[in-house]
Amino acid sequence: MGTNANPLRSHSTLHQLTQRKLETRSQPGTNESNRQIDAAARECRISFNRGLIGETEDGVLDAVKGSWQWDIKTDVTTWSEQLYWIIGRDRGSGVPCFREHSTFYTSSSWSLLLNATIELLRTGLPYELRLQMLHGDGTRRWVMIRGEPVRDDRGDLLQLRGTVEDISESKRQTAMNSRELQGRTGGGHTVGDRLIHAQEEYNSKVASNLRDNVCQRASMLAVWIQSFSSSFPGLSPQEEFRLEELWQYTTELLTELDRVADELYPSYLDLLGLRFAITEACRQFTKKTGIAVECNCTDIRAEHLDKHIVLAFFRVAEEALANIAKHSHAKNVGMKVSQNSMELVLQVSDDGVGFDEATSKAATGIGFLRIKERLRQIGGSLAVWSQPGCGTSIEVHAPLRMSERGATDSQRLRLL
Amino acid sequence: MQCRNNVGVSALNSKGNPVDGPIIKVLLVDDFEPWLSYVRSTLETQRQLLIVGEVTDGLRAIQRAQELQPDLVLLDLGLPKVNGIEAARRIRQCAPNAKILFMSEVQSWEIVKEALRTGAGGYVVKADAGAELLDAVNAVLRGEKFVGSRFAGQDLADASD
Numbered sequence: 001m002g003t004n005a006n007p008l009r010s011h012s013t014l015h016q017l018t019q020r021k022l023e024t025r026s027q028p029g030t031n032e033s034n035r036q037i038d039a040a041a042r043e044c045r046i047s048f049n050r051g052l053i054g055e056t057e058d059g060v061l062d063a064v065k066g067s068w069q070w071d072i073k074t075d076v077t078t079w080s081e082q083l084y085w086i087i088g089r090d091r092g093s094g095v096p097c098f099r100e101h102s103t104f105y106t107s108s109s110w111s112l113l114l115n116a117t118i119e120l121l122r123t124g125l126p127y128e129l130r131l132q133m134l135h136g137d138g139t140r141r142w143v144m145i146r147g148e149p150v151r152d153d154r155g156d157l158l159q160l161r162g163t164v165e166d167i168s169e170s171k172r173q174t175a176m177n178s179r180e181l182q183g184r185t186g187g188g189h190t191v192g193d194r195l196i197h198a199q200e201e202y203n204s205k206v207a208s209n210l211r212d213n214v215c216q217r218a219s220m221l222a223v224w225i226q227s228f229s230s231s232f233p234g235l236s237p238q239e240e241f242r243l244e245e246l247w248q249y250t251t252e253l254l255t256e257l258d259r260v261a262d263e264l265y266p267s268y269l270d271l272l273g274l275r276f277a278i279t280e281a282c283r284q285f286t287k288k289t290g291i292a293v294e295c296n297c298t299d300i301r302a303e304h305l306d307k308h309i310v311l312a313f314f315r316v317a318e319e320a321l322a323n324i325a326k327h328s329h330a331k332n333v334g335m336k337v338s339q340n341s342m343e344l345v346l347q348v349s350d351d352g353v354g355f356d357e358a359t360s361k362a363a364t365g366i367g368f369l370r371i372k373e374r375l376r377q378i379g380g381s382l383a384v385w386s387q388p389g390c391g392t393s394i395e396v397h398a399p400l401r402m403s404e405r406g407a408t409d410s411q412r413l414r415l416l
Numbered sequence: 417m418q419c420r421n422n423v424g425v426s427a428l429n430s431k432g433n434p435v436d437g438p439i440i441k442v443l444l445v446d447d448f449e450p451w452l453s454y455v456r457s458t459l460e461t462q463r464q465l466l467i468v469g470e471v472t473d474g475l476r477a478i479q480r481a482q483e484l485q486p487d488l489v490l491l492d493l494g495l496p497k498v499n500g501i502e503a504a505r506r507i508r509q510c511a512p513n514a515k516i517l518f519m520s521e522v523q524s525w526e527i528v529k530e531a532l533r534t535g536a537g538g539y540v541v542k543a544d545a546g547a548e549l550l551d552a553v554n555a556v557l558r559g560e561k562f563v564g565s566r567f568a569g570q571d572l573a574d575a576s577d
Contacts, residue, residue, distance in 0.1 A: 211494055215521045216448040219542035223454060226546025251543045255523055267522065271499050272530050280526055 065165040070098070072159055086143065086166045088136025106132045106381065106397050107345070113145065120160060124149045130167070132381065134342055141168045196373055200265075200311065207265035215257050222250040266314070274310050274344075275300045278317050278337055285321045291330055293321075297337035305344070306401045312374045313344055313398050319374070320348045320394060323367035328352025328392060343400060349393040354386045371396070378402060440557065443486040444470045445477040445503070446519070447495055451542065455490060455519070458549055465553075474498030482510040488557060493520035493531065504534040517556045519545060525570055528563060532572075538562030 066083025070076075077095045084091045087104055096103075098117075102110045109131035116127035126148040133141045147162035225247040229235055235243070261267065269277040275297050282295040317335070324330055330352030338345045368384070371394075375382055380398035442465050446452050452470055459465045465488075469480045474495040481489060489507055493500035504516050516536035521543065522528075528539045537556035540548050544564045555562040561572055 211521070212447070216451060216542075219521045219545075220450055220454065222543035223546040226544070230546075247543075254521060254543050258521065258523060267494060268524070268527055271493060271501055271527065276526075276530065283526070 065163050067161070067163050069159055069161045072157055083164055086141075086164055087133065104133055106134065106343075107395060109133070117147065117160070120147055120149060121157070124151075124157070141166055143167060196377060203264040207261040207267070210257055210261040210264070211267065215254060215261070218250060218254050218257065222247055222254065225250060265311075269310060269314055273300070274305065274314060274337070277314050278335070281314070281318055281321065282333075282335055285325070285333075289325045291324065291333055293333045293335055295335045297335070299338045300344070301339060305339075308402055309344070309378050309398055309400065312378045312380070313346065313396075316371050316374050316380075316396055316398075317346055317348070319367055319371050320346070320396075323365075324348075324350050324352065324392075326367070327365075328354075330391065339400070344396075344398045346396040346398075347393070348396075349391060351391045354388050354390045354392050356386075356388050438464065439466045440464050440488060441466055441468045441484060441486040443468060443477070443480055443484060443489045443514075445472070445474070445489060445495065445500075446492040447472040448492075451492075451519075454545075455549070458545075459553070462550065462553075472496070474500060474503035477503045478506045478510060481507040481514055485511050486514050488553065489514050489516045490553075491516055491518050491536070493518060493522055493527070501531055501534055504531070504536050508535050515556050515559075517552055517562070519549070523566070525567055528567060528570075532561065532563070539567075540564055541566060 064082055064086055066086050067080045068083055069078050075097075077098070079095050081091065101113070105113060109129075112129055113131060116129055119125050120127055126146070128144065128146045130142060130144055133143045135141050144165040144167050145162065146165075147160055149157055150159045150161055152158050225243055228243055229240055266277055266280075268280060278297050279295050282293040285291065286293050317337070321333070321335075324333055328350045330350035333348065333350045336345075336347045338347075368382075371382055374380075375396065375398065378398055379402070380396060383395045384392065385394075386392040442459060444452055444455055444467060446455070449472075452472075456467060456470070459467060468484050468486055471477050471480050472495075475497040477489070477491065477495070478498065489504075489511075491500050491504060491507075495503060498506070500518060500520070504518070507514055507516060516534070516538075518528075518531045518536055518539040519542055520531075520539070521541065523541055523543075531539055537559070538552045538561060540552045540562070541564050544566060548564050552562045552564070563570065563572065
């Protein structure tokens, strides 16, 4: 089993996957995905160098391990029985081809696996990755995946083989220990979670009070002012004019109250759902900053969404836009929201100045911290790709419903 | 003013006065009592309008609309239990002859468009109701689309259901 985490740089035959990647690069309109794949590969290499991948501090508990083999010449893959169980796939359905494996992982995890496999085929470098798997029962699992080459006597590559280990339980234990430690020391994310939750509750309450009480009363006031002249037909033109001014002033006050209430808690999120709210946020962003946003969020089915998830997801989208406005100097932004049977996905990219992931403090700035805290609460994940001069892309994944284990499960995050 | 449900020529309106023409049944939906009171007093000046029900949440609005089959529903947007937009969609199914007029303090044209896309006949901003409520009621009953003067110049084609 290939557990060697030292990056070997020996070159091997160029496999068809590598070829496919090169072919893809030559196609127009795929620069963005290439950039993301390259960034994922960089992240993979960085992880190797830092020794983050393959570290065994978890003390794996109750781990279930399956194995796999991929015959290069025949392109036949075989799985052990345990691997079917880990992935949550019926043994009778057979082993899918490599490309179809993308459906078993979050997109960022799939990028990592794809690049590690390409690297293994090209250089013979074994890999060991911790990835997020989308299990057949709809849950997310953490798995440790290892891969290594098998060669014949002449050194030619015969097959790849490796193992897949479900490490969800040990991740959960580690997260709980970490959470307990943070709680004891009075710092860390527990307090942050509570603060955000308390803030949202307070905002929602104040917004509700503004709309259900203050705005309603101000509307009544406006109506009474407007009805005054018909109730008292003998008013002078000057008195009529003053009444008109008073009504105008009241409606302006109402507009301002409505705006403040929406900033605290957007009414259209409840009224019209996430698709409308994000589209509206993009429209307002363009109006305010002059930065064009191409917003695409047509696949959202509101009936499947948890209210807390929707609010957190919307706040993350708002925060991503705010980050762009503050730091990116971008002229164009692309925002895409999609939904599958298991999660919501937000992809935001800009053509701004970008930053160096290794040295810049941008990824640990307050904007990204807020995004991470929001996602921590709901059990979501964030991936960021950026390079100086090449803009920034982020990808957010959030579950459709809050886990029953709530905050405990929310620790199952892969955050930068 | 047109009417779909002809209740009878000798019917009584909300004030108990006899009405020569057909009665128009109106359901009021708002969770702010002073507003209900204002609308009630305004509509009662119209001899043909009969307020057949008043409810304060979206769920009851759907139930009462199904039971009463009103000709007109005056509907708030921000309602408890089921919001006004969802309530309008469901009222359109369970009381297909009912015309819907939204009344809300919300002033965003984007939201007005979405509200009208439910098939509602009109939208009145509450602050403008002193001048526009009766005009809106009459226009919607005639089968016209009504949006207040503050939305003059906006393209109503965007708001078609």
